[in-house]
Amino acid sequence: MPPSRRPVAAIALFILLATGAALLAAPAAAQEVPVEHTVSADEPGRVDVTTAVDAPSDAAGLTVVLPRRTDVYETEGFTRVDERTYEWTRSTDRPTLSYTMAGNVTVDRGAGERYTYVATDGWALVRSPRVAVYDRTERLAVDQRHTVAGEGVAGPNVTYLGPAEVRTRDVEGVDQRLRLVVPAAADLRTDPETVLDSMAEAARRLPFGDPDGKVFVVAAPTTVGWAATGLQRGDADMWVRDTQRVAGPRNAWVHEYVHTRQEYEPTEATRWTIEGMADYYAALYSYETGRIDHGTFRRKLEQGDRETHADVRLAEPDTWDDEADYEKGALVYGALDRRLRATADASVGGVVAEFGGGEVTQADLLDAIEAAGGADIRADAERYTETTATPPTWDRAAHAEAFGGAVFTRSVEGYAVDGPYRSESLETPRLVAGERLEMTVVVRNEGPDPGGYVVEFAVDGDLVETRRGRLAPGESTTLSFARDFETPGEYGLRAGGTTATATVEPPGEPRVTELSAAPKTAAPGESVVLRATVVPAADRPAAGTVEFAVDGQPVAGTRVAVTRETTVEATTTFETPGDYTVRAGDRASTRVQVREGASASQTPAERAGAGKGGDGAVTTETDAVGAAPGPIIVLAALAATLLLWGRR
Template sequence: MVFAVAAPTDKVGWAVQGVQVGDTDFWARANRPIDSAGSTWLHEYVHTRQSFQTTESGQWITEATATWYAALLSHQQEGVGFPGLSEYLERGTRSPQAESVLAEPSDWANNAHYWKGALVSGELDRRLRLATDGGATLQRVLAALNDHGSVSNEDILAAVAEAGTAAERDAAERLTTTSDAPAVWDSEAHRDAFGGDAALLRVGFDPATDLRATGPYRNATTAAPVTLAAGERLSVRTAVENLGGATGEYTVTLRVGDAVVATTNGTLAPDGRTNASLAHRFAEPGRYTVSIAGERFTVRVRQPATPSVTDLSVEPTTVARGDEVTVTATVTNDDSVPGNTTVAFTRGGETVATRTVAVGPNDRETVSATVELTEPGQQRVGANGESLAVSVESTSRTSVPGFGVPAAVGAIAGVLAVGRLRSGR
């Protein structure tokens, strides 16, 4: 068993990206990605598989093979395409490291045992696979070296010859004892040696952005850890992509505790991408552990909140008899879960209208109703026990046809004119 530690990086400036500690333990910086070419995590893992010690001439193989297998595994298992692998290995072809002699540590330049060493390790791995029709790989060489007490470059050459043929030993000798460096092979040569393209399906999920709470109270994104009201449904969106070279099938499973609560599957062509969403309704309050796509997060389910009316307004505050006012209630939810409430709008203490409103966690909403006032004097309108006064004038503001202000002025003028005519007779 290998024990790996993600070393925190927020307050510590580590001098290296990772280190093997003991025979089967290692740590790596927490911010180092696992799906990059030559992943630090894979590099240090390979070191835990090396149990040999080396003499000076054999020192190169320790970092060389860890660097090579970290690159190969990131290509085969973590979705790094062949162009990314090839670009990574190209470092071994550059000067000055390319001219360094691997079996002579004093000749190393620019970490030649990492960069040229990885390229040479990959070339030997490729040659061994081709020479044995896939029956032997560089892993056989490393397994043989693990049985040695102290490994020299001659021991490495002997292990290569035993795993392959004299031709592979000759190549290993030339590439480790001279300044010769191999070229990076192309994608066709890679396929011939390391096998045909295969589907490589990856399911991605971000607990910070891919969760959605839906139900009678809301339809909104949320983030882990999640707090839901009983009866709400949690929807989880995943991104599925095929990073391999062949069509493949995928299955995405949503678990609550140990129980599978939702599953979806499909087929993706090479370079294909799709979204797969799964959902589960949480009926009962409690604390649940949810897992999907290798991620785990907590869902807390509580009884729905009961929002309350915290503010009230009315417009206008003075009306004529028979007019309407608009009563607006502010409904507040100070809880961490959503809920709804029914607001009863009143006139003189009697309910005249109701409105049901849902309010999200730590949020507020406004809801209104119109109320007709038919009695003159001070009238009270309100909602859920709160009320405000409105002045209702006794005279209706509704005009009688023919008796508006212009008509009244005209009538008075007519009366005065008639009076003048009569006085002039």
């Protein structure tokens, strides 16, 4: 090598070595640092976490930044830099940090402190810990995994600690798995499969957002005071109170799911769309799947025109009152959606899909609406968001014209009752304890397209049964739902969007209106049939025992269940001559005379038939019912038979 080139070569070698060292000192850009968090909760209000980092072998140095409000009590392979930052000492390839996090997180929204996360002495619903990892000053990609110590289930952003059942659903047509955690401490008002149905339907219907591969949902036990009906955190984790129903205009399961698909960043002027959109789709999809009727859907939107929202301008959050963005936001979003569908074959959902993940200003929103539907609709959007003007709601015909699809109506066709007293139709759901009520509902598709319906039958909010099906336009089907009622009280019935109140009363008392004895004059030891006519004392079925007594002493008792006039009988004998007073119930009485000799006022055949008739049971203290034919009668009948045979 010529001498003049040696300095150049030396410099080149130095640069090469320096560059190589730098390349070796930093992990590859695409590499993710594995981090595992193990979560437990042994004390109320506190969460224990151990975070383990698999340090890259080629890392020059690592620092970890912990979540806020943590208290580190043990380290291995880390040294403290500041309150939340710890540096890897290189003494181990898998350094760990053990620390506590606040389990209880509260917020005051005007009704006092309420929980958004909580750790009780029996279970915990908490934030999943997440850390930031840096190599010198560059933040690294991190693969954060979460496990629980003991019973529980962890998601990327929400963790439940305690016994629980997990249901999953792979959404057909969408590359997404829904994971529903149902804690043992929860009292889920809706069947888990129905919850997953409603979320899967929303996943397929929503026209915007890239569905996350996994959605993690916890049914939050409502034994504490929650600050909201539900809360979504991170990309696709959420909790919803266990009391929240699917069959309603504010389906919180769908509302929170919609948040997982909102990718854009709103400004102050467009912030109303976040909650308004979620509330609108929760109501719309409940209506379109037949879980509520159009009247319920419309009343939900009409909340946006309440007097409390009279001064609200959606583009100015400072003017909002409580729930303005939810209620007026849903009405405005829905009205614009209907206008776009009816006049431009477009939708607000399609507009949102164009935004992607960027920031959306008021001008962006108005421009996009104008591009989709024209200047008139833009003017409406501007007026309804920048002034106090409020759009009107729309009727079922206008909805069908704009949205198409199936439009389901439900109506109660009637009621029926079955049980120990009766089996018949009812005009109103009024029954007595121990009976079974059947509610018959007619579902009709009044929309222009075929579609699937879901009808849930619930009593006092507790799901009893779910029916599903498909109907062509103009087609209807009749569904019957039944439930036994053992306890008196008033019960709320709901089948789809139809509601009623069932009144369950205790059975009434039976009342004896007439009493007879046959024969009224009898010989000692002769059987006497006592017959009582019984009716319900009140205007409902009656149950009880009819006591027969002679001179105040009980001789027989018959258990009755009556809905109308009924006859019950008992048989007794009188061994001693005399006059006897026979009673049944509190009022009816008759007298029986007992005399020596065969002095009965009826023939033996009449006495034998005296015990026939009526629909009540017979309780007797003798083995016979009526009188048996005597030997003379039997011989006479035999002789007559032989005489007739001889004449043939």
